[in-house]
Amino acid sequence: MTLDILPLADAALDISRWQFALTTIYHFLFVPLTIGLAYTLAIMQTFWLRSGDEQWLRLTRFFGKLFLINFAIGVATGLVQEFQFGMNWSEYSRFVGDVFGAPLAMEGLMAFFLESTFIGLWVFGWNRLKPGFHLATIWLVAIGTTLSAYFILAANAWMQDPVGYELVNGKAQMTNIFAVLFNETALLAFFHTMAAAAVTAGFFVLGVSAFHMRRGQDVQAFGRSARLAAAIVVPATVLVMLIGDDFMRNMVNRQPMKVAAAEALYDTETKAGLSLFAVAPLEANPGETTVNVKIPYLLSVLATNSFDGEVIGINQLQAQYEQKYGPGDYVPPVGVVYWGFRGMVYIGGLLMVIALWAGYLAWKGKITTNRTFQKVAIWSIPLPFLANTAGWIYTEVGRQPWVVQGLQRTADGVTTAVPVWQMGAALGTFIAIYGILIIVEFWLLKRYAQRLPDPVRDEAERSEPVPAMSY
Incomplete structure (x- = not known):
């Protein structure tokens, strides 16, 4: 359909949803890598400070350049994203601003200022600060990125599971900040995201290291970074799966429609099987599947910890929601949710x-010589980004038609004051600018990732020699 035959309200909603979805997905490409690389750099620099080994220093500065490129573009896209709450989603902001704004304000005041301040000290303090204090700055950057992620995820978790509020004069007002910040949904989302960030950064470091090892370039140094990356990704991939398992049971209780849509489960079942592959008509809510290959009992086990546990289906939940909230379609786009969930899980399993292969080779001392693995590691760099994107799509689309679960529908949150043509122009502008930024990001990362660590060049970049190591 074209905008000229759409009602203006529907056009504004569609444009606003597309713009927020695109900017959110785009921004989230940078977030996990930034968080994970900050800790990886802190570990590398700690190894250098404790051992005095110049290889760790070269690796820190090498991957530090890649971190800074990613951090800069991530910050720019994140700041722009938050303006949309006022521009495109003003009705949402009026309704929940008292609750939703609190963790975002904490993120800006407590987290973003912390990481932005100390990242400057880290960048310009190599030859001006004592190494012990300089090391502390990168650890504080890492802590800042963690706090930033936590507050933002707490705000998003409130949209999935609104708690700690009451309705006053038709608006949500906070009654318990601790319930908002520390509810189970927020904690699970945080730990799941942090584990995914470790996976993303670990595979990035592993792939870049493999690129140089495969070409016989500074193999000893990149062998160290590859072994460090292997030590990160082995436990991190396991943690992602374990936390995701708990997260699913959380959603069974709080967002059962999302779980039912993720499994294309239209009718309530006991002893429910986990869907491996389903085929259905292409409509958003097809009503049934034509092919559905399942593992018997597994969905009941994952959802209820019981082989004969009951999992409520889409049709039954739709009837319940109509009784509770009134007439309407409360089913999210089943195909998008179903395949978003599978993209996250299947890519996560491959990772x-x-x-585990990387961990085995590192343990056996063969990670620097196995060329087959090195080729796989290089091509695996995009996989965590794809898994993260699929998981984000599943999380957000699965909540539809709600912008705040059970409180406000997405259609009721969009602004009505901005003309549709201005929204369309803004969407086109965002697409153009972000398209340019992703090309610049990829080009810069590729260029600097392919450059070898150069002690002479690094030394020339300093205004004076690195001081002797002391605390």
């Missing part, structure tokens, strides 16, 4: 296999 676990590659991680």
Whole structure:
């Protein structure tokens, strides 16, 4: 359909949803890598400070350049994203601003200022700060990225599971900040995201290291970074799966429609099987599947910890929601949710296999010589980004038609004050600018990732020699 035959309200909603979806997905490409690389750099620099081995220093500065490129573009896209709450989603902001704004304000005041301040000290303090204090700055950057992620995820978790509020004069007002910040949904989302960030950064470091090892370039140094990456991705991939298992049971209780849509489960079942592959008509809510290959009992086990546990289906939940909230379609786009969930899980499973392979080779001392693995590691760099994107799509689309679960529908949150043509122009502008930024990001990362660590060049970049190591 074209905008000229759509009602204006529907056009504004569609444009606003597309713009927020695109900017959110785009921004989230940078977030996990930034968080994970910050800790990886802190570990590398700690190894250098404790051992005095110049290889760890070269690796820190080498991957530090890649971190800074990613951090800069991530910050720019994140700041722009938050303006949309006022521009495109003003009705949402009016309704929940008292609750939703609190963790975002904490993120800006407590987390973003912390990481932005100390990242400057880390970048410019190599030859001005004592190594012990300089090391502390990168650890504080890592802590800042963690706090930033936590507050943002707490705000998003409130949209999935609204708690700690009451409705006053038709608006949500906070009654318990601790319930908002520390509810189970927020904690699970945080730990799941942090584990995914470790996977993303670990595979990035592993792939870049493999690129140089495969070409015989500074093999000893990149062998160290590859072994460090292997030590990160092995436990991280396992943690992602374990936390995701708990997260699913959380959603069974709080967002059962999302779980039912993720499994294309239209009618309530006991002893429910986990769907491996389903085929259905292409409509958003097809009503049934024509092919559905399942593992018997597994969905009941994952959802209820019981082989004969009951999992409520889409049709039954739709009837319940109509009784509770009134007439309407409360089913999210089943195909998008179903395949978003499978993209996350299947790619995550593949990453676990590659991680275990890396761990085995590192343990056997063969990670620098196995050329087959090195080729796989290079091509595996995009996989965590794809898994993260699929998981984000599943999380957000699975909540539809709600912008705040059970409180406000997405259609009621969009702004009505901005003309549709301005929204369309903004969407086109965002697509153009972000398209340019992703090309610049990829080009810069590729260029600097392919450059070898150069002690002479690094030394020339300093205004004075690195001081003797002391605390």
